[in-house]
Amino acid sequence: MTKKVLILAEVRENSLRNVSFEAIAAAKDIAQGGEVVALLIGSTIEHLAPELAFAGADRVVTIEHPHLQCYTSDGFSQAVLAAYEQEKPDALVFGHTSQGKDLSPKIASRLQSGLISDVVRIEVENGTAQFVRPIYSGKAFETVEVAEGLTFVTVRPNNIAALPKDTTKAVNVSSLKVDIQNLRTVVKEIVRKTTSGVDLSEAKVIVSGGRGVKSAEGFNVLQKLADVLGGAVGASRGACDAGYTDYSLQIGQTGKVVTPDLYIACGISGAIQHIAGMSNAKIIVAINKDPEANIFSIADYGIVGDLFEVVPLLTEEFNNLLLSV
Known part of the structure; x- marks a missing residue:
């Protein structure tokens, strides 16, 4: 019908x-x-x-x-x-x-x-x-x-x-004319806290960091890779709680739920709350020094290594690949 x-x-x-x-x-x-x-x-x-x-x-x-x-x-x-x-x-x-x-x-x-x-x-x-x-x-x-x-x-x-x-x-x-009235809240100003112009919830590529990123400066490494891939940067709650980045980038059960074509998890252990927000990504790549990290159980591709060594190499390779196209 x-x-x-x-x-x-x-x-x-x-x-x-x-x-x-x-x-x-x-x-x-x-x-x-x-x-x-x-x-x-x-x-x-x-x-x-x-x-x-x-x-x-x-x-x-x-x-x-x-x-x-x-x-x-x-x-x-x-x-x-x-x-x-x-x-x-x-x-x-x-x-x-x-x-x-x-x-x-x-x-x-x-x-x-x-x-x-x-x-x-x-x-x-x-x-x-x-x-x-x-x-x-x-x-x-x-x-x-x-x-x-x-x-x-x-x-x-x-x-x-x-x-x-x-x-x-x-x-x-x-x-359609509608008389909007009796508003209990009025927005005075919007301050957006993002590290990319790409909307996280609609990004096709997301490079996400956890506690393994170690600092706010560590997220700069992820941002460079995201920029090359035309993607956005996300984070686990652990990274947000540690003050490495803003909660607006949090992905997980209590953050944003995302379904990108490619999700690169860097230094993320793989807590069930985080997995709930990204497990339906089409391709998941995990980078972690701990070979027993839970994130590897759902990853399509896993790299056991230091993200501060692996991510810059990926950034360089992707950049060279794009320049050659």
């Missing part, structure tokens, strides 16, 4: 995040030939609407308001609920990002709906969408099906491939 699906696009630094396009692809599977509507929320964001149409959205609805320039759960929930009332969709799709994880439970509660979070794969059987998600810190997977009512899911970045873009597609954009 065809369905209307409403997806929430995400904007970061005046550009659409990749998870927006992945959400459209997920919505297509759920819609089964029905309509996919992209919701774009912000202050001055209408110029981004064509990208959503080219990525597969049948329509784009924009909600612009000065109070929506920065994300707040109060402001964005008012906008999403207004769009929901106008569109009356059969399904909602958000990204399983910091924004999506904050906003989706609030919307689900207001709509008295269930919520299937952290979906990594969608399978369609006999016309019914089934959602695969990790459980028990990624040690197992469950398949969930919605029996009745609203289908509401969040999709993990880098797991559902975006559709090929069609720049010849007609762009159907409409605006």
